[in-house]
Amino acid sequence: MMLARVTLEFRLRNTGHSPAQHVLVSPVIFPETSSRSADLELRTHCDRFRNRSLDPVGYEYSLFPGDTLPPHAITIAIDREEIDKALPNLFGRFISPAICGCIDYDYQGSAGRHQTRFIFKLERISSSPPNPGAHVVIEPALGSIPASQLALTVWVAGSQAD
Secondary structure: OEEEEEEEEEOOEOOOOOOEEEEEEEEEEEEOEOOEOHHHHHHHHHHHHHOOOOOOOOOOEEEOOOOEOOOEEEEEEEEHHHHHHHOOEOOEOOEOEEEEEEEEEEEOOOOOOEEEEEEEEEEEEOOOOOOOOOEEOEOHHHOOOOHHHEEEEEOHHHOEEO
């Protein structure tokens, strides 16, 4: 059973000098805990994704220099079991979701696959004192949170390209 579901919209632009081939985005979401860090999850997920077989059905894209793909929506989810394992923690009954993943591609003449990796923190925008507008952790007991009350914060240490 899905408990937390988020739809992300990706807008990919080729800023390089060569056409990118077999372009595919692969995000995952999970509750970050002391035993499950975003940087380790990023490395594990993207290393596994780099070694995948190319899609025979053709769901991958080609992208020419300077071109931007139309917005591409991807829905990811955390299931109830993952949430239950993350609760309770030392600070109460909340979760700190991390979204990590990679944009995987190759180009003519490249020796292998290349990736741009990313990590975001998913946070609730507080509407209550003492800090309205502050980004805070998510309390599952509050139920559904409208998208207008959520924020993605870039985790700079996790973003990288090869």
